[in-house]
Amino acid sequence: MSQTSSASSRHRQCNKSQTFRPARNSLFDLLRRHARIPLFRPPVHWTDMHWQLLGAHFQELPSCDTPLPQNIPGTPPSKGHLLPSKAITTLSHALTDILHPDDACADLYSNATRKRSSAVQTVLSTLWPAIFGQPILFPQLHIFFGGRPCPNPVHMQLMWHYPDDNVQSSQSSFRSISTRPAESNGLFSGSAPAAHNPTGFPMICYIGQDQLATMRRSVFRIRPGSERCRNEPVSRLFFLRSKAVMPANLHHDAYLVAVFLAMAQRHFYDAPVPSSLGDSRWSTWVGKSHRRAFEDLKLRILTHDSDMEHFIIYTGHITSKFLDRFHDPSTTPTSDEIKGEGENDPLGIRIEYTKVPIWPILGLKERLGKGLGEEVVGQFNPSEMETWDTDSEGDAPRNTKRKREALGDMFRFEEETEDDEQESSLKPKRQRLQEGPPIGVGA
Numbered sequence: 001m002s003q004t005s006s007a008s009s010r011h012r013q014c015n016k017s018q019t020f021r022p023a024r025n026s027l028f029d030l031l032r033r034h035a036r037i038p039l040f041r042p043p044v045h046w047t048d049m050h051w052q053l054l055g056a057h058f059q060e061l062p063s064c065d066t067p068l069p070q071n072i073p074g075t076p077p078s079k080g081h082l083l084p085s086k087a088i089t090t091l092s093h094a095l096t097d098i099l100h101p102d103d104a105c106a107d108l109y110s111n112a113t114r115k116r117s118s119a120v121q122t123v124l125s126t127l128w129p130a131i132f133g134q135p136i137l138f139p140q141l142h143i144f145f146g147g148r149p150c151p152n153p154v155h156m157q158l159m160w161h162y163p164d165d166n167v168q169s170s171q172s173s174f175r176s177i178s179t180r181p182a183e184s185n186g187l188f189s190g191s192a193p194a195a196h197n198p199t200g201f202p203m204i205c206y207i208g209q210d211q212l213a214t215m216r217r218s219v220f221r222i223r224p225g226s227e228r229c230r231n232e233p234v235s236r237l238f239f240l241r242s243k244a245v246m247p248a249n250l251h252h253d254a255y256l257v258a259v260f261l262a263m264a265q266r267h268f269y270d271a272p273v274p275s276s277l278g279d280s281r282w283s284t285w286v287g288k289s290h291r292r293a294f295e296d297l298k299l300r301i302l303t304h305d306s307d308m309e310h311f312i313i314y315t316g317h318i319t320s321k322f323l324d325r326f327h328d329p330s331t332t333p334t335s336d337e338i339k340g341e342g343e344n345d346p347l348g349i350r351i352e353y354t355k356v357p358i359w360p361i362l363g364l365k366e367r368l369g370k371g372l373g374e375e376v377v378g379q380f381n382p383s384e385m386e387t388w389d390t391d392s393e394g395d396a397p398r399n400t401k402r403k404r405e406a407l408g409d410m411f412r413f414e415e416e417t418e419d420d421e422q423e424s425s426l427k428p429k430r431q432r433l434q435e436g437p438p439i440g441v442g443a
Contacts, residue, residue, distance in 0.1 A: 020330075025347065027145075027329035042152035043143065043258035044215050047245050051254040055322075055348020058252045063310075063355045064370040067363040067385050087126060087388045091361050094122040099306050099358065109138065113211060117157045120206050120302075127365045128377055135160050139205070141262035142272055146329055147291070149272040154255075154262040155215065159205040162198040196295045202263040204300040204376065209312075212255055216242050251312070251353060256301055260316035260349060263299050264323060268292045291327070294320035300372060304358075311356040313371040322349055362387065 022028035030053050031039055039050065051058075084092070097119035101112050117137065124132035139159040142149035219242065247253045268291050301314040321333045325347065332347065356371045358364065363385045369377045 022330040023332045026332045027325055029330075042150075043154050043255055043262075044152075044219055045245050046254035046258055048248055048252070048254060051252070051257045054257060056254075056257050057348060057350050058249075059350065059352045060251070061352050061354040063357070064313075064367045065357050067366050067383060069360060069362045069385065085388050085390060088361060090126055091123060091364070091388075094119040094126075095358055095361070098123070098304060099309055113157065116208065117206070120158060127368065131163055131377060132160055141202070141259075141266055143258060143262050143326070144265050144269050145326055147327055149269075154258050156205045156207050156259065157211060158207075159263075160203050161200050162203045164199055196267065196292060198267065198297075201267045202299065204302060204372070205259060205263065206302040207259070209250060209303055209305060212253065213246070216245055256314055256316075256351065257349060259301055260299055260314075260318060260351070261326070264297050264316075264318040265326070267297060268294055268323070294323040294327070296320055298375070300376065305355075308355070309358050311358060311368065311371070312353055313356060313368075314351055314353045315373070317350040317352075319349075321347060 022032065034053070037049070039053070098116055101116055114137075121132070121135050125135075136159045137157075139156050140153035141156075142151075142153050144150070270291075297316075297318045299316050299318065301316070303312045303314070304310065305312060324331075324333065354371050356364075356367045365386045366380070366382045366384075369380050370382050374380070
């Protein structure tokens with residue numbers, strides 16, 4: 001009997017020694033302490049509790065509401081008011097489409113969503129064609145947890161990568177998202193890792209506030225009832241479920257935290273490759289060894305508020321320690337690793353946001369430039385407004401003239417053949433007109 005009791009006690013001690021205990025405040029520890037709450041969910045289902053547990057801090061900065069044109073009594077209107085240039089007309093139409101679309105956004109890929117995304121692209125490419133000339137339409141980025149991608153991606157409407165240093169103005173055209181091969185990233189080279197080069201990786205993305213609400217409402221699909229009628233009880237239930245994931249403060253949205261996380265992880269992880277089975281499972285080759293060293297990043301998200309008629313620019317400060325928490329969910333940085341971070345919280349993410357009035361068009365470039373920062377748009381003088389009085393050299397009037405000349409060349413041969421046939425009959429008439437006395441006008 002004593003031998004049996006001693007064996008069972010040793011078995012219990014062995015089980016206790018093998019019990020997995022994650023570090024305090026690690027992601028696994030948070031999941032264990034809130035086991036009754038479904039935290040491991042797709043990003044569109046994230047609630048305020050998610051960004052609070054992850055240590056996100058939202059901070060509103062003063063609005064970028066200057067410069068503005070000065071209306072001095074007695075001064076004549078500017079040339080842009082009397083004769084708007086093509087740039088002013090293009091910006092005015094695009095901004096109107098952003099704030100007052102013709103149709104409501106039914107889903108992420110509806111025509112209304114595409115039109116609004118195209119309008120945002122038109123505005124930014126008109127203001128800074130060299131930087132925002134090649135957007136990615138409807139990108140999807142995956143969040144990596146434990147070195148492996150989660151199956152539910154993060155959706156956005158537009159995204160721009162960091163351009164090359166010698167980037168030049170190019171035509172504004174949508175292109176599909178591209179991936180960089182592992183060999184080009186130095187993953188298999190034996191040399192020491194160099195500093196991270198953000199060129200070709202996410203820099204800024206756009207997603208509208210109304211689009212976020214539409215995504216949350218369309219998550220729950222309701223099957224029709226008998227005789228294809230609307231299932232009212234289930235509809236009311238799903239409405240309450242979708243309302244539960246709405247943020248208490250629209251400016252403190254947990255989905256933005258997921259977007260910042262996915263954009264930052266894309267800098268260091270390769271894009272996942274779908275498995276050959278064709279389902280939601282992903283290949284398992286993406287491990288902890290196949291990534292670049294984490295570094296601190298500063299990324300941006302652009303959105304807008306149609307009611308207040310202003311853009312909202314979010315700037316996310318993502319630390320390497322925050323990315324480490326998702327790479328190894330069972331550990332947390334030590335106190336020695338946290339020292340020297342200053343006001344930044346390495347375990348969380350600091351998100352600053354500022355509002356930029358859309359109207360008037362004069363000064364919009366400078367106001368947006370102040371909100372985005374010189375790291376994105378380059379150096380500029382915020383006190384000098386772009387007037388858009390004249391069009392650039394390659395705009396429509398000059399192109400239209402060339403088209404008319406080309407059309408004249410196309411029909412020149414036919415005109416010459418017809419003139420040759422009618423020349424004999426026209427010449428006598430012209431001569432008879434010239435033979436008589438000059439024609440005058442009498443009173």
